[in-house]
Amino acid sequence: MPRPKIFATRPLFDEARQILQEKCEVEYWAQPERISREELFRRVKDKQGLVCLLTERVDDGLLQGATKLRMVANVAVGFDNIDVPACTKRGVAVTNTPGVLDESTADFAWTLMMAVARRLGEGEALARSGNWKGWDLDQLVGTDVWGKALGLVGFGRIGRAMARRAGGFKMKVLYTDVQRAPEDVEKECNAEYRDFNTLLAESDFVSVHVPLSSDTQGLFEAAKFFRMKPTAFLINTSRGQVVDEAALVHALESKKIAGAALDVYENEPFIHPGLKRPNVVLAPHIASASLETRTKMSVIAAENVKAFFDGKRPPNVLNPEVIKTA
Numbered sequence: 001m002p003r004p005k006i007f008a009t010r011p012l013f014d015e016a017r018q019i020l021q022e023k024c025e026v027e028y029w030a031q032p033e034r035i036s037r038e039e040l041f042r043r044v045k046d047k048q049g050l051v052c053l054l055t056e057r058v059d060d061g062l063l064q065g066a067t068k069l070r071m072v073a074n075v076a077v078g079f080d081n082i083d084v085p086a087c088t089k090r091g092v093a094v095t096n097t098p099g100v101l102d103e104s105t106a107d108f109a110w111t112l113m114m115a116v117a118r119r120l121g122e123g124e125a126l127a128r129s130g131n132w133k134g135w136d137l138d139q140l141v142g143t144d145v146w147g148k149a150l151g152l153v154g155f156g157r158i159g160r161a162m163a164r165r166a167g168g169f170k171m172k173v174l175y176t177d178v179q180r181a182p183e184d185v186e187k188e189c190n191a192e193y194r195d196f197n198t199l200l201a202e203s204d205f206v207s208v209h210v211p212l213s214s215d216t217q218g219l220f221e222a223a224k225f226f227r228m229k230p231t232a233f234l235i236n237t238s239r240g241q242v243v244d245e246a247a248l249v250h251a252l253e254s255k256k257i258a259g260a261a262l263d264v265y266e267n268e269p270f271i272h273p274g275l276k277r278p279n280v281v282l283a284p285h286i287a288s289a290s291l292e293t294r295t296k297m298s299v300i301a302a303e304n305v306k307a308f309f310d311g312k313r314p315p316n317v318l319n320p321e322v323i324k325t326a
Contacts, residue, residue, distance in 0.1 A: 004309045007043045008051040009035050016298035023306050041065050049305055060086040071308045073301040077101060080212045088319040095304035095316045097297045101288035106161035108287040109237045112261035113205050116233050116281045118142040145169055151203025154210035155181055162207055163189035174199050200227040205235060212239035220244060225251035233259045237287040240265035249274030263287045
């Protein structure tokens with residue numbers, strides 16, 4: 001029986017490659033630049049499987065030309081780059097990599113929060129510039145994180161990981177979500193529920209941990225920034241489209257909020273020029289970028305592929321109805 005042909009839009013870590021090569025014939029895109037849309041169309045035409053990143057869009061246009069495609073493995077938790085209903089309609093299974101990057105992302109959100117509060121970006125730039133004249137009493141004074149109020153917008157796995165970390169800083173933890181968490185979870189995380197507007201008004205740091213959907217796109221628009229404290233900071237490690245960047249820039253320019261720390265952007269890799277200011281910390285979408293986590297993500301994606309072509313239900317399939325009818 002011929003081995004299924006797989007195309008991966010980036011080279012994977014060795015552990016994942018070993019899993020794939022046991023079952024499949026794999027072609028990797030190894031060029032330094034990202035694969036173009038046209039090249040992706042060409043490469044998947046004769047493939048039964050696709051391993052992709054958030055940067056590749058899998059929609060009906062791609063599926064029309066990839067008539068042999070049977071499964072798509074996304075090396076990410078989020079899957080807003082994939083039209084799952086279109087895949088389901090064409091009998092293409094879709095998988096993701098949940099539950100593996102929660103702690104790493106929470107670590108990085110915390111890193112961003114500390115960096116913007118203590119003006120680390122400005123301090124590092126000064127230290128590297130050769131213009132630092134030495135210690136001074138009011139030099140780059142920031143704000144404490146310890147003892148402040150942390151507002152979590154989204155209280156899933158990553159939000160709860162943030163709440164656990166906040167305990168070590170004696171922070172007051174507030175959260176909002178579409179559904180209130182069970183009482184035992186609130187107690188374990190020492191977290192208090194608030195409606196969205198109240199959370200914005202009470203929080204010193206607002207950290208965003210929601211998936212991208214029609215309900216969350218543009219969630220942070222102008223009116224929301226006006227509800228925040230003028231001393232508050234926004235931290236976003238979820239999806240860039242959750243924040244209206246023009247509204248955020250206006251809030252920063254008019255001092256409606258004190259600053260922001262961002263890992264994701266509305267139109268990646270473009271960053272609104274108004275965000276390139278001293279009181280904004282900018283990172284290039286690296287919240288899950290630890291060697292351990294990115295390796296696990298690659299391995300999970302490979303295991304999903306192997307399970308599917310072994311005739312089993314992949315552990316992280318998003319449209320299981322396709323597996324039942326395959």
